[in-house]
Amino acid sequence: MHLPNTDRRTFLKTTGQFLIGFNLFPLLNCSPSEKDPNILQAYSGIPERPHGGRDLIDSWIRLDAEGHVTVLTGKKELGQGIRTALIQIAADELEVDIQRCHIINGDTGQTANEGYTSGSNSIEGSGKAIREAAAEAKFFLLQLASAKLECSLEDLNLSDGTIEGLQNKKTSYWELLDGQYYEKTISGEAPILDNKRHQYVGKPIPRADILELVKGKAHFVHDLRLPDMVHARVLHPPTYGARLLSIDKAKVEALPGVLGIFVDGSFIAVIAEREFQAVKAWEKLKESTVWEKPSINPLPDRLFADMRSKAQKPEIIQENPNISEKLNNSPIRLKSAFQRPYHMHGSAGPSCALAKWEEEKLTVWSPTQGVYPLQSTLADLFQVELTNIRCIGVPGSGCYGHNGADDVSAEAALIAKAFPGKTIRLQWMREDEHQWEPYGSAMIMELEAGVSKEGMIQAWDSKIWSDSHSTRARGDAGHFISARYLENPFEFKKGGFSGGAYRNAIPLYDIPALNLKLFNYDGPLRSSALRGLGAYANIFALESFMDELAETSDMDPFTFRINNLKDERAIAVLEELKSKTNWNAMGRSGNEGYGIAFAKYKNTAAYFAVMAEVEKDPERKSFKLTRMVGVIEAGQCINPDGIINQTEGGMIQSASWTLIEAVKYDEHGFLSKDWNSYPILRTNDVPEVEVYVINRPELPPLGAGEAAQGPVAAAIANAVFDCTGTRIRELPITAEKINW
Amino acid sequence: MKKPLELQVNGAVKTVEVDPEEPLLYVLREEFSLNGPKFGCGLHQCGSCLVLVDGEASYTCRIPCASFEGKKIQSIEGLSNGDKLHVLQEAFFEVQAAQCGYCVNGMMIAALELLEGNSNPKMQEIKSALNRVICRCGTHSRFIKAVKKATSSNSNL
Ligand code: FES
Ligand code: FES
Numbered sequence A: 001m002h003l004p005n006t007d008r009r010t011f012l013k014t015t016g017q018f019l020i021g022f023n024l025f026p027l028l029n030c031s032p033s034e035k036d037p038n039i040l041q042a043y044s045g046i047p048e049r050p051h052g053g054r055d056l057i058d059s060w061i062r063l064d065a066e067g068h069v070t071v072l073t074g075k076k077e078l079g080q081g082i083r084t085a086l087i088q089i090a091a092d093e094l095e096v097d098i099q100r101c102h103i104i105n106g107d108t109g110q111t112a113n114e115g116y117t118s119g120s121n122s123i124e125g126s127g128k129a130i131r132e133a134a135a136e137a138k139f140f141l142l143q144l145a146s147a148k149l150e151c152s153l154e155d156l157n158l159s160d161g162t163i164e165g166l167q168n169k170k171t172s173y174w175e176l177l178d179g180q181y182y183e184k185t186i187s188g189e190a191p192i193l194d195n196k197r198h199q200y201v202g203k204p205i206p207r208a209d210i211l212e213l214v215k216g217k218a219h220f221v222h223d224l225r226l227p228d229m230v231h232a233r234v235l236h237p238p239t240y241g242a243r244l245l246s247i248d249k250a251k252v253e254a255l256p257g258v259l260g261i262f263v264d265g266s267f268i269a270v271i272a273e274r275e276f277q278a279v280k281a282w283e284k285l286k287e288s289t290v291w292e293k294p295s296i297n298p299l300p301d302r303l304f305a306d307m308r309s310k311a312q313k314p315e316i317i318q319e320n321p322n323i324s325e326k327l328n329n330s331p332i333r334l335k336s337a338f339q340r341p342y343h344m345h346g347s348a349g350p351s352c353a354l355a356k357w358e359e360e361k362l363t364v365w366s367p368t369q370g371v372y373p374l375q376s377t378l379a380d381l382f383q384v385e386l387t388n389i390r391c392i393g394v395p396g397s398g399c400y401g402h403n404g405a406d407d408v409s410a411e412a413a414l415i416a417k418a419f420p421g422k423t424i425r426l427q428w429m430r431e432d433e434h435q436w437e438p439y440g441s442a443m444i445m446e447l448e449a450g451v452s453k454e455g456m457i458q459a460w461d462s463k464i465w466s467d468s469h470s471t472r473a474r475g476d477a478g479h480f481i482s483a484r485y486l487e488n489p490f491e492f493k494k495g496g497f498s499g500g501a502y503r504n505a506i507p508l509y510d511i512p513a514l515n516l517k518l519f520n521y522d523g524p525l526r527s528s529a530l531r532g533l534g535a536y537a538n539i540f541a542l543e544s545f546m547d548e549l550a551e552t553s554d555m556d557p558f559t560f561r562i563n564n565l566k567d568e569r570a571i572a573v574l575e576e577l578k579s580k581t582n583w584n585a586m587g588r589s590g591n592e593g594y595g596i597a598f599a600k601y602k603n604t605a606a607y608f609a610v611m612a613e614v615e616k617d618p619e620r621k622s623f624k625l626t627r628m629v630g631v632i633e634a635g636q637c638i639n640p641d642g643i644i645n646q647t648e649g650g651m652i653q654s655a656s657w658t659l660i661e662a663v664k665y666d667e668h669g670f671l672s673k674d675w676n677s678y679p680i681l682r683t684n685d686v687p688e689v690e691v692y693v694i695n696r697p698e699l700p701p702l703g704a705g706e707a708a709q710g711p712v713a714a715a716i717a718n719a720v721f722d723c724t725g726t727r728i729r730e731l732p733i734t735a736e737k738i739n740w
Numbered sequence B: 001m002k003k004p005l006e007l008q009v010n011g012a013v014k015t016v017e018v019d020p021e022e023p024l025l026y027v028l029r030e031e032f033s034l035n036g037p038k039f040g041c042g043l044h045q046c047g048s049c050l051v052l053v054d055g056e057a058s059y060t061c062r063i064p065c066a067s068f069e070g071k072k073i074q075s076i077e078g079l080s081n082g083d084k085l086h087v088l089q090e091a092f093f094e095v096q097a098a099q100c101g102y103c104v105n106g107m108m109i110a111a112l113e114l115l116e117g118n119s120n121p122k123m124q125e126i127k128s129a130l131n132r133v134i135c136r137c138g139t140h141s142r143f144i145k146a147v148k149k150a151t152s153s154n155s156n157l
Helices: A010-014 A082-092 A122-148 A173-177 A206-213 A249-253 A275-287 A301-308 A321-327 A371-382 A406-416 A430-436 A481-485 A537-550 A556-563 A569-578 A638-659 A709-726 B024-030 B085-096 B104-117 B121-130 B138-151
Strands: A061-063 A069-073 A101-105 A155-157 A162-164 A170-172 A231-237 A242-248 A258-264 A267-272 A290-293 A315-318 A333-339 A352-358 A363-367 A387-393 A424-428 A443-452 A457-466 A513-520 A592-600 A608-615 A624-635 A688-694 B004-008 B012-018 B050-051 B057-058 B072-074
Touching: A061 A122, A069 A082, A069 A122, A069 B138, A082 A122, A082 A206, A122 A173, A122 A315, A122 A688, A122 B012, A155 A170, A162 A363, A170 A608, A170 B050, A173 A301, A206 B104, A242 A258, A249 A258, A249 A275, A258 A275, A267 A275, A267 A406, A267 A638, A275 A290, A275 B024, A301 A443, A315 B072, A321 A443, A321 A457, A321 A513, A333 A424, A363 A371, A363 A406, A371 A387, A387 A709, A406 A481, A406 B024, A430 B104, A443 A537, A443 B121, A513 B057, A537 A556, A537 A592, A537 A638, A537 A709, A556 A592, A569 A592, A569 A624, A569 A688, A569 B121, A608 A709, A608 B138, A624 A638, A638 A709, A638 B138, B004 B024, B004 B121, B057 B104, B085 B104, B085 B121, B104 B121, B104 B138
Parallel strands: A069 A101, A231 A424, A363 A387, A457 A513, A624 A688, B004 B072
Antiparallel strands: A061 A069, A155 A162, A162 A170, A231 A267, A242 A290, A258 A267, A315 A513, A333 A443, A352 A363, A352 A424, A443 A457, A592 A608, A608 A624, B004 B012, B050 B057, B050 B072
16 A cells, blocks of 8 residues: 655645646556455545645545546544445536445545544535535536537536537546646535435435445454554553553563563553464563552542532523523422433444554554544644644444544554554554543433423523533644653643533523523543533433423323424424324333433434333333334435434434443442443344434435434433333433332 | 464365464454454453354354364355355345444354354344344344344245
């Protein structure tokens, strides 16, 4: 793999081109299997070169002279199917066969800076840019065609890149571009294709990478095998803030295959010829080190009390001077507090990255969600220019937010620096992943509301206690966990607490008076973005509380919600769920219970409503989540099967968080070290899931990847209440908490 | 420490020079360049590393490679016959049973073991067979569906 470490300026100098348009050089090194989406070969599709800024067509769409289309995106494939969705958009807008299209995603050497792939905004952001770039490219090419074929734009007929004018005169995209370079910016003036003419958007186009996965083709960063590659393991400290007192290197160095031990402060790594040799050395290192270990505080039994007492002065997010009056005047008034523990991302495959330093230049192959933020943070870590670092995004195991991906990348780079010329492949062990990833923060949500006799909500007062939901690396090396353990450590400044903590805390319901206060809390465990951020817990609380209010108002949960909504699309989603579940005809005689919940993610993204069905076994004092039915509306649906797949996954993942998960620790450190001490839902306990999509092709697409997390938690709580009469407000919802 | 070892992987016998104590997983990935079996936990808890050994799904992340001598090792790489996909591969693709796909290997191997002894498994049998494999993306319902589909689409598995 040839990896030029060059910026655009040097590139332009060396090629003698002043500016480069979206026409490209012929395929120089096109391999026979270049249609193969295998990442190990994808680079052979189109010659590599840097992008020239977000407003150039060339940064998003590249056509070569041979009939290939390459889509570029700064967004990463995380298993959400973004590659297929973006190709669908490009193929439609260019009106070409989808088979012509390839995609390159997340490479500082090639793609535009799109920050992090997070917050379900890839389709809204990258999708829009690609659509506009493709439309602009097509528009420009049609103008060229009209000149060449000597007829007006209206007389042109376009089909799969072939353009026909009058008297059977023909040309094509590829012919028009031959040998010429055009510098074109995205003016935003090119007409966008009418959605009724879409061939691919809105259709369940299968993900080609799944074909590769079932054949066992290389796909993950874990599967990269580069020349000169050696294997590394990091011995992380036994607990947060632990300090290395002594290490007996000799014993480990003597092991077969060991090439070196790297110690910098309390950061310890070993490299070996073979992977298992590195693992064995890592085990030996554990016995050969002595640490000073601070204890963790507060302990779980004091955590929530500590949160309330030690939090900072509240941030007022929203305030209404009339709220107390409104609450006082409401005939129905309720107050409840909810809790959520620390949750883990728990990626199935431990984080892995490769790094190589050569001639003062660093290349990192990383499963990161953001190659550019990673690049700038690495530049801080090594105090070098950005142009000396190239970050190439390669799929990792599903991450669901900020997991160990960036940390492992930085660690691989640190080790590589000590062994220049070698490609370091670092993979975490299971316990590294479980213990060192930044968890989803524990939270308290305290809600109070007043409802009129007619069942209309009058006032809603929320208080939230939470640690940060985003400590992602954005240029400060202290955000890499191991940078804090170096001899000259980088300081970790948590920075402002993000809006993530109160995501979805403001109800979408039409409520005249709203208050929202946020108490930022510096918690005992490392925390950051986990799928949905604060929305998961906020919606759990809000939608559980809605059920309490409906119950107290003696109203059906659907009716109560619909009556308090003005948003037509929200109502439509609830109505659809009601009809799909046959809600009114549902029998409630036996041991079953049903609960519903709804949210519009971030109040700006996808609408999602869900019904959960649980079945109790009073004899055994247990219950089981048996079925979930979801309805999602995300505006224009690019790939219905993709949305369904992701929503089903989100529902099952959220059910797992909600039913059985909580990170455990004691004063000595982490107790959740593996899948036995931190179990997650497995097939035996997974409920049946059904997902229905409402497609609105005339509306812009909305982010859908995190929509299910919060509503599922509340629907389960509501179903458990329906079934057992116990209202569980502290996650996880376990059978022991039910009053049998 | 290294010793020559004869292993039969996906029908081909090859002699490798490795530490006989090295778990099979590393040998499969490094000496046979397989990608299917993966490291997930190294603790027999997640099933990422499963392969078929004489038809039975076996963990490979801890068991020394030497103990696999003389046995038939099969991975998902060996499933398709040229361009012709195995029915289970076909079913997984048709159902689009993957999100990130890290667990797909384990799910397929667990399913293969089940289907080898039972061409028409019941729902609960499918669930139990897949239960040993961790999937964090929540793709379970699709894996179950794919296995069902494989059983109904072909009787000669
Ligand atoms: S890696 Fe072998 S069971 Fe997890
Ligand atoms: S599909 Fe990602 S772990 Fe199963």
